[in-house]
Amino acid sequence: MNTVTLTKCLCFLSAGIMLCGLQAPIQAVDRKSEIDFEKHVQPILRQHCFRCHGESHEKGGFRLSRKEAAFGTGDSEEALIIPGNAAESLLITRVQDADAGDLMPLDGEPLAEKEIQILKTWINQGANWPDSAAVATHWAYEPIVRPDIPEAEDQSWVKTPVDAFVLTQIQESGFEPAPELDRARWLRRVSLALIGLPPT
Ligand code: HEC
Structure with a gap:
């Protein structure tokens, strides 16, 4: 396989990974339709909560990225999720009731009404969290996405x-790149950097 073919294969592969990584948009739900944890609830938690209550941070003493933890308690020792009772679940109180403490997410816009509704309905429907639901939260498990290339000035x-x-x-x-070196100095630096000795 030559380099061009290999590069093409890699491009197709990464495009495939990106497509697989696309998440279903958060959809509006009415009270009667069954909320699907992985399709409706997890994307909201992933987008708005995991950066502080996920695999890498456990602010408030709990994670929402793991089932056992999410059905437990945080620092206040109040139940985060009470299946069948959204009104008493701390997870709901803290996203909609500013009197209960700082509104979550702590660092951004409050959740949209539609998102709060999804979380509430899910809890009231019994908070079904299938054991098979992937954790997929540590950055190493996130789908590979091609970042936008910045518009460099020069x-x-x-x-x-x-x-x-x-x-x-x-x-x-606040810096500018160093000017390009002549070949001899370039080689000297590369050699020092790579093998620790000046070139012969
Ligand atoms: C920028 C970080 C940050 C984000 C994002 C965030 N939180 Fe928090 N959260 C905290 C911190 C810090 C605390 C502890 C202080 C407090 O209770 O206000 C906390 C506490 C909580 C508590 C109270 C736990 C207890 O037992 O006292 C709940 C419930 C909660 N967060 C839910 C959420 C939910 C749901 C989301 C997403 C919609 C979210 N948080 C997003 C930082 C964050």
């Missing part, structure tokens, strides 16, 4: 998309 400096990220980062930190 396009002549950018030879590959990676350079655009590097240049933007350098400039955002």
Whole structure:
């Protein structure tokens, strides 16, 4: 397999992974329709809560990324989810009742009415959380997505998309890239960096 074919295969593969990673949009639900944990509830938690109550952070003493933890309690020792009783579930209180404490998510816009409704209906319907539901929360398990390439100011400096990220980062930190070196100095630096010795 030559390099071009290999590159093409990799592109198709990553496009495939990206497509698989697309999540179903959060849909409006009426009270009667059955809420599906993985389709409706988990995307809301993933988008709005996991950055503080997920695999990497356990603010307030609980995670919403794991079933046992989510059905337990946090620092206040009040039940987060009481199946069949959304009104008494702390998870609901804290997203809709500002008198109960700082509204969650702590760092952003409050949840949309539609999203709160989904969480409530799910809990009132018995909070069915299938054991098979993937945790898929640690960054290592997130689907691979191709990031947008930043618009670098100096396009002549950018030879590959990676350079655009590097240049933007350098400039955002208030620096300019060092000028390009002549070949001899370049080789000296590369050699020192790679093997710790000057070139012969
Ligand atoms: C930016 C970080 C952050 C985000 C995002 C966030 N939280 Fe919190 N959450 C906290 C912190 C910090 C606490 C502990 C302090 C407090 O209770 O206000 C907390 C506490 C809580 C508690 C109270 C736990 C207890 O037993 O006292 C609940 C319930 C809660 N969060 C639910 C949520 C839900 C649901 C979401 C998503 C919709 C969410 N949080 C998003 C930071 C966050």
